Amino acid sequence: MTAPLVVAVGFVGKLPLAGMMLYNLHYLAGLKELGYEVHYVERQNGPEYYDPRLNAMTEDVASGLNTLGAVLPMVGIGPGRFSLVDSEGECHGAGWETLGDALDRARFVLTIADTTWFEQLERCPRRLFVDGDPLFTQAGMVNGDPDCRALEHYDVLYTYCTRMGESGCEVPDAGRRWIPTRPVVATSLWDVGPLSMNGEAPVTTVMNWSAGADVRLDGQVYRHKGPELERLIDLPAHTDRPFVLAAGGPAPRDHLQAEGWQLANPLEVTGSFDAYRDFIAGSYADLGIAKHAYVASGSGWFSDRSTCYLGSGRPVLHQETGFSEWLPTGEGVFAFSNADDVVEALERIDADYERHARAARAIAEEHFEARTVIARMLEEADLA
Numbered sequence: 001m002t003a004p005l006v007v008a009v010g011f012v013g014k015l016p017l018a019g020m021m022l023y024n025l026h027y028l029a030g031l032k033e034l035g036y037e038v039h040y041v042e043r044q045n046g047p048e049y050y051d052p053r054l055n056a057m058t059e060d061v062a063s064g065l066n067t068l069g070a071v072l073p074m075v076g077i078g079p080g081r082f083s084l085v086d087s088e089g090e091c092h093g094a095g096w097e098t099l100g101d102a103l104d105r106a107r108f109v110l111t112i113a114d115t116t117w118f119e120q121l122e123r124c125p126r127r128l129f130v131d132g133d134p135l136f137t138q139a140g141m142v143n144g145d146p147d148c149r150a151l152e153h154y155d156v157l158y159t160y161c162t163r164m165g166e167s168g169c170e171v172p173d174a175g176r177r178w179i180p181t182r183p184v185v186a187t188s189l190w191d192v193g194p195l196s197m198n199g200e201a202p203v204t205t206v207m208n209w210s211a212g213a214d215v216r217l218d219g220q221v222y223r224h225k226g227p228e229l230e231r232l233i234d235l236p237a238h239t240d241r242p243f244v245l246a247a248g249g250p251a252p253r254d255h256l257q258a259e260g261w262q263l264a265n266p267l268e269v270t271g272s273f274d275a276y277r278d279f280i281a282g283s284y285a286d287l288g289i290a291k292h293a294y295v296a297s298g299s300g301w302f303s304d305r306s307t308c309y310l311g312s313g314r315p316v317l318h319q320e321t322g323f324s325e326w327l328p329t330g331e332g333v334f335a336f337s338n339a340d341d342v343v344e345a346l347e348r349i350d351a352d353y354e355r356h357a358r359a360a361r362a363i364a365e366e367h368f369e370a371r372t373v374i375a376r377m378l379e380e381a382d383l384a
Contacts (some may be wrong), residue, residue: 003037007102007124009111010040012071013064013084014048017267018276019206021071022098022189023132023304024112027076029186030370031110039084039094040072040100043116045147052271061086061316064353065093074189074273085118096120107132108383115140117150128381129154132379134161134171134301135293139217141174150174156381162300164323170297172217179380183304187361189312193281193355202242202262203317203346206269206305209249215293222293226251226318231290236260241284241346280312285349288318288343298322310314310364315356317345332359 008031028354031038045062051063061084068082083099084092091099103123113132121127129151131137137159141150151157158181163169165178210224226249228355236243237260245256246264253263269279280286286309294301301324309316312331320335329335334345351357378384 003035004107005037005039005102005105006031007039007041007106007107007109007121009043009114009116009121010130011042011112013042013061013067014044014114015050016063016071017050017069017270018054018273019270019305019308021067022273022276022308023183025071025189026184026186026304026370027110027112027130027374028072028077028306029181029189030184030374031074033186033188033371034375036107038059038075038077038081039099039106040068041085041099042068042083043085043118044087044353045116046087052267055267059323061092068093072204072245075186085129097346108187111154115147115150117153121184126156126381127154128156128158128377131157131159131161131178132183132304133297134159134164134293135217135222135297136212137216138172138174139215139222141176142172142217142249145216158377160299160301161297162302162326163298166298166300168298169300169322170218170220171299179377180300181377183307183368184373184374185304185307185311185364185368186370187311187364190277190308190364192313192357192361195313195353199240202244203280203285203287204246204264204279204283205265205287205289206246206279207248207289209247209251211249211291220296223290224291224293224298225289226291227294230356232289232339232342233259235342238339238343239346243287244283246279274306276313280309280314283309283314284353285309285315285346286318288316290319294321296317300325302327307368310360310368313357313361315349315353315360317342328363332356332361335336 047059049064083094106124108126109124111129130270159178161171162180209226244262246266246269248266288303288306302323306316324335
């Protein structure tokens, strides 16, 4: 029997840094594990391809194509199974004929967190979009952001705002129905290596200090991760455990170092899968910093990067956004709101690290496993 086909739209080649690529690859691996054939697609919308050799964004898609050819086979997507549509309308990779056939046969299109559109996607009548940036996406729709007009073409919208519509959640629905979901991790891509139990193993995190402009909605200003880390700026002074921060963007590096933070180069940490896995494997635990918007809106968001730590059997300390309403905490995962919460959680982890490490992996498998979460998503959209 022929496997059902899915066309997945993402951004693997656009941002070829390990954490961003895995955002997509976990979904692709989950679809494959569910028995789907996958045709992967990207659509260029300007100078949005990052070339690591130049350390710059570029309109040249050559580096993106090279990335797709090298990386997609990790999840069983080989030559002839991916397409890149450039800004001039040329379809690289499989070509328009193959992509058109895939769209005609596909059970659905799944677009992963990239508000992109091109008219050929209409050849598939069921189109699903996953919003990984709650409040920013919906505010863009409310405020008439042109990029968000692409969402008018999707009949099913998912969001990492797990508390959408609940009391205390300030994320608007922008006149659409949203199905709450959560980030995914394909644990088949993650091994639980030797545990980092020694006193010198650091608590680490990878983050972007500011991924774009602040957003104003209903008189409120919603910001990015920088302001939330600033509230924890003196955290290293509260414990002997070292903290290593791989922060991209305009981070105040001198100030951070003066407060006791050790800094890692984020481009080196995420420059390859091996480097990213080694960084996580060498960590005692993850310090998951949320965007101010996720916290202030009561979104219930949980970090896709933190799911990678869980998949590696590393405990996670995650800033509270309301996610503790649906995810068990206190063993393997700890919610924090201030530095005292972090110190208390570390003391509990120190008391039985192996137990918390086992719990971390178990949480990844039970609550974030890609094939399980995706199967639930499709059932909720009557596509199971």
